[in-house]
Amino acid sequence: MPVPLSREKIAATAIRLADADGLDGLSLRKIAKELGVGPMRLYDYVMNKSELLDLMVDVVYARIAEVGQRGGWRATVLGIAQATRDAALDHEWFADLLGGRPHLGPHALAVGEATAAALSAAPGVRDIDDLQRAVGALNAFIIGAVRKEVTERRTARSTGTDEAAFQASLGPYLTRMLKTGRYPTVARLVIDGAHLNAEETFNHNLTTILDGITRRSPT
Template identity: 90%
Template sequence: MPVPLSREKIAATAIRLADTHGLDGLSLRKIAKELGVGPMRLYDYVINKSELLDLMVDVVYSRIAEVGERSGWRDTVLAIAHATRAAALEHEWFSDVLGGRPHLGPHALAVGEATAAALNAAPGVVDIDDLQRAVGTLNAVIIGSVRREVTERRTARSTGTDEAAFQASLGPYLTRMLTTGRYPTVARLVIDGAHLEAEETFHHNLTTILDGITRRRST
């Protein structure tokens, strides 16, 4: 009896493989093997790997969309942003596709609509130009933050060292460079700066951006 398939089942298997091996280790042949079917059967459900990736991405967006609309525009934006970060940390490959080609699946569009509608209600957004800038700035902060955090996690895994060990390995070089006196502000950051907790920093940066959006332009 043929193994029952569906787009949802294929996407779930692909996500599981990508979580383990990354997008570079993902192929329709591997997915077919995992499902116990011939590769050609998958083409009845997805045209190619590109369509499969779109499907996977929209599954992740469906979970982000579950946060729903909150009581105020600011709480809605924060909930969506934190849900996006959580999704990228759970599915690291998702951070690789953020900011790339547009995500136009139904759930991705729903998240985009909820975000834009919330920002449109911010006191400082008075026209379409304000809204475009607000959406662009928010997306840049979210994408930049999650990509950096995921990259740091990957680096720690690949080198087998934690952040403290990594810093210690660079200590002699940094000491030589910073004692030249040419980089006083960088020295202050390295010597006096505390290790910032990632989630708290992410939230702080978001609220700073939203504070700026709420300020009306002077006439």
């Protein structure tokens, strides 16, 4: 008797495999083997790997979309941004796909609509140009922040140490370079800067972005 399949079941299996091994090793053949079916069966549901990735991404966006409106434009944007970070930390491959090809699945569009609608209500957003800039600034921050955090987590795992210890391993080289006196501000950051908590830093910088959007620029 044929194994029952659906796009949802295929996406869930693909996400589980990608969570474990990343996107590089993900293939329709591997998914088919996990499901106990022949690879050709999957082509009745997804045309190729690109469509599969789009499907996987939209499943993650469905989780982000659950945030909904939170009593004001700022609370809504904060909730969506934090949910995006949480999703990327739970599914690191998702961070790899942010900022690439447009995400146009129904849940991705719902998140985009909720974000744009919230930002359009910000005091500093007066017209469509302001809204475009606000959406662009917010998305650029979120994508950059989550990619950086995911990259640092991967580096820590690959070196078998935590981020602070990894940075400390670079100490001899940095010491030599900083002693040249050519990089005084970098030296301050390295020597005097604290090891900041990733979540607190994300929220602080997100607040800074939203404060900038709130401010009305002079006409």
